[in-house]
Amino acid sequence: MRRRNASAKIFIGLVALALLSFALLPIVWMCFTSLKTRAELFGAPGRLWPKVWTFSAYRDVLAHSAFPTYFANSVIVNVLASLITVLLATLAGYSFARFRIRGKSVLMLGILAMQMFPSTVLLIALYVFFRRFDLLNTYTALVLSYITHGLPFSVWMMRGFVDAVPVEVEEAAMIDGCRRGGALLRVVVPMMLPGMIAVALFAFLAGWNDLIWALTLTTSPAMRLIPPGFVLTYVGQFETYWNQLMAGSVMVSAPTILVFVFLQRYLVQGLTAGAVKG
Amino acid sequence: MARRDRGFALATILPALLVLAAIYVYPLLRTIGYSFTDYDLINRTNHFVGFANYVSLFSDPTFYTALINTLALGIAPMLGAFLLGFTEALVLNEITAGSGILRGLVLLPWVVPQVVIAFLFQFMYNPTVGVFNVILKDLGIIRTFQPWLAHPATAPAAVVLAYVWNETPFFMLMLLAGLQSIPNEIIEAAVVDGAGWWQRLWFVTLPQLRRIIAITTILTVIWNFNNFTIIWPMTEGGPANWTLTFSVWVYRQAFQDFNLGYAATIGVLWLGLLLVVTGFYLRAIGGRDEAP
Numbered sequence: 001m002r003r004r005n006a007s008a009k010i011f012i013g014l015v016a017l018a019l020l021s022f023a024l025l026p027i028v029w030m031c032f033t034s035l036k037t038r039a040e041l042f043g044a045p046g047r048l049w050p051k052v053w054t055f056s057a058y059r060d061v062l063a064h065s066a067f068p069t070y071f072a073n074s075v076i077v078n079v080l081a082s083l084i085t086v087l088l089a090t091l092a093g094y095s096f097a098r099f100r101i102r103g104k105s106v107l108m109l110g111i112l113a114m115q116m117f118p119s120t121v122l123l124i125a126l127y128v129f130f131r132r133f134d135l136l137n138t139y140t141a142l143v144l145s146y147i148t149h150g151l152p153f154s155v156w157m158m159r160g161f162v163d164a165v166p167v168e169v170e171e172a173a174m175i176d177g178c179r180r181g182g183a184l185l186r187v188v189v190p191m192m193l194p195g196m197i198a199v200a201l202f203a204f205l206a207g208w209n210d211l212i213w214a215l216t217l218t219t220s221p222a223m224r225l226i227p228p229g230f231v232l233t234y235v236g237q238f239e240t241y242w243n244q245l246m247a248g249s250v251m252v253s254a255p256t257i258l259v260f261v262f263l264q265r266y267l268v269q270g271l272t273a274g275a276v277k278g
Numbered sequence: 279m280a281r282r283d284r285g286f287a288l289a290t291i292l293p294a295l296l297v298l299a300a301i302y303v304y305p306l307l308r309t310i311g312y313s314f315t316d317y318d319l320i321n322r323t324n325h326f327v328g329f330a331n332y333v334s335l336f337s338d339p340t341f342y343t344a345l346i347n348t349l350a351l352g353i354a355p356m357l358g359a360f361l362l363g364f365t366e367a368l369v370l371n372e373i374t375a376g377s378g379i380l381r382g383l384v385l386l387p388w389v390v391p392q393v394v395i396a397f398l399f400q401f402m403y404n405p406t407v408g409v410f411n412v413i414l415k416d417l418g419i420i421r422t423f424q425p426w427l428a429h430p431a432t433a434p435a436a437v438v439l440a441y442v443w444n445e446t447p448f449f450m451l452m453l454l455a456g457l458q459s460i461p462n463e464i465i466e467a468a469v470v471d472g473a474g475w476w477q478r479l480w481f482v483t484l485p486q487l488r489r490i491i492a493i494t495t496i497l498t499v500i501w502n503f504n505n506f507t508i509i510w511p512m513t514e515g516g517p518a519n520w521t522l523t524f525s526v527w528v529y530r531q532a533f534q535d536f537n538l539g540y541a542a543t544i545g546v547l548w549l550g551l552l553l554v555v556t557g558f559y560l561r562a563i564g565g566r567d568e569a570p
Contacts, residue, residue, distance in 0.1 A: 020383060022362070024384075027386055027390065030398050041407055046413070088293055088297060094290060107295075113553070116500050116559070119506070120524075120532075125312070125542075128538070129304075144297075151294065151297065181286065212506045215533075216533050230397060231511050242404075242407065249394040253394050256390070256391055257386065257390070264385070
């Protein structure tokens with residue numbers, strides 16, 4: 001196993017290189033395209049490096065399109081939804097982990113099954129509901145809907161994280177005069193912080209991926225989020241400004257990639273902890 | 279449980295349960311209700327019609343098209359992503375120097391937003407400026423640029439490739455964690471017994487990863503079944519329904535034709551299919567008291 005000959009090493013290296021290229025080339029292509037001029041895009045479509053490096057596509061997207069509005073809306077809705085998801089999931093996850101509750105296992109399975117429900121189906125009735133109460137084109141409807149993306153799985157994740165915190169720590173705090181709520185806030189929450197970050201990240205990434213809710217629940221351009229913004233701007237156009245579209249794509253990908261680079265170990269822990277053991 | 283604890287448990291669990299009831303249980307029940315009506319937002323009808331929607335659905339050829347496409351676009355990308363992701367995990371498990379950076383880099387396709395993936399691949403498939411066309415033409419595989427997403431024979435495969443690119447890192451991540459949790463002694467024992475690389479993979483590694491393989495493959499199939507964000511911008515279900523999945527069909531019926539009763543009926547049957555798959559998932563995670 002550990003003793004390997006040179007040809008095996010080279011083979012592994014080549015496979016690694018091929019897989020790395022598969023993963024990265026589309027991203028590299030996106031970045032370079034965003035730095036090209038429109039003329040070059042059509043003149044030399046196969047050229048990887050831009051001949052003339054320019055930020056004009058970024059300038060056009062930021063200054064002459066509704067992109068900044070869409071971007072701000074996406075950030076507002078996703079941040080609010082992630083925060084609410086973390087709050088609800090932490091509270092519920094704590095009690096699911098710590099107390100014996102009748103029907104708990106059925107409840108937990110039901111919650112997990114919810115994560116598998118297709119948004120499209122839920123959307124039919126919620127659309128009618130939001131429409132009747134004049135909530136289309138509001139942050140309220142969007143935030144409430146965006147909680148659907150992460151909450152069920154988050155309850156499971158938080159429950160797992162609380163399970164990993166030793167009960168004795170809390171008991172000690174309660175003997176010292178803390179009530180349960182105080183013990184949760186002062187002792188458990190600091191220890192679960194990595195878990196809460198993982199849940200927030202999971203909820204944020206899930207929401208950032210949504211198209212159908214945002215597309216359906218908003219009609220006014222002022223309330224539009226990025227994904228429907230892209231679809232309604234670029235789909236079906238005869239001539240697409242690909243360099244601008246790729247510039248927008250880079251800017252939309254940047255937050256998730258940055259957040260992920262800094263916080264990935266929390267998310268990876270959260271996702272793999274339960275699935276690997278046992 | 280002490281009485282004070284009971285109050286505390288209720289106060290902490292109830293908010294989450296109420297929100298879940300509002301955004302999952304309520305719409306689910308309403309959708310089932312709509313499936314027995316001719317609810318239509320344009321013709322403004324809303325009468326009870328019994329099983330009429332279900333009867334017409336089963337005689338609607340589009341239903342079978344959507345069923346086959348949903349299954350195909352659910353399973354095919356999973357297989358591709360599993361094979362690539364597993365290979366990645368095996369390679370990363372062998373490499374010692376720089377494997378952290380390498381893992382971070384191959385994970386990137388998983389965090390690129392799906393709407394970006396949809397447009398990025400659309401751009402690469404583009405019939406006038408798409409880089410796939412340039413490469414394939416330079417290699418002599420095609421003679422003229424092809425509209426990959428507009429052709430019935432290639433559109434589904436083109437969509438599958440975008441899914442595979444997006445999902446491969448998820449398999450890598452989970453399977454690598456699984457590989458690293460296999461005790462070294464088991465592998466060494468197999469080496470001592472004279473097992474070659476393939477034999478170790480087949481008889482030692484794979485059985486150890488059974489649970490995590492079941493979880494990741496089923497989850498991915500479910501996610502693919504429900505995907506809308508990648509497929510809608512790429513094809514909108516076309517050309518000629520060749521990539522029409524349930525999620526696209528429900529969207530068209532409900533929010534383009536505003537035929538909510540029929541859309542709800544499709545949704546209910548689709549949900550039934552999903553519940554079967556979810557049942558497999560719940561069995562794979564071992565039921566009651568373990569995290570997914």
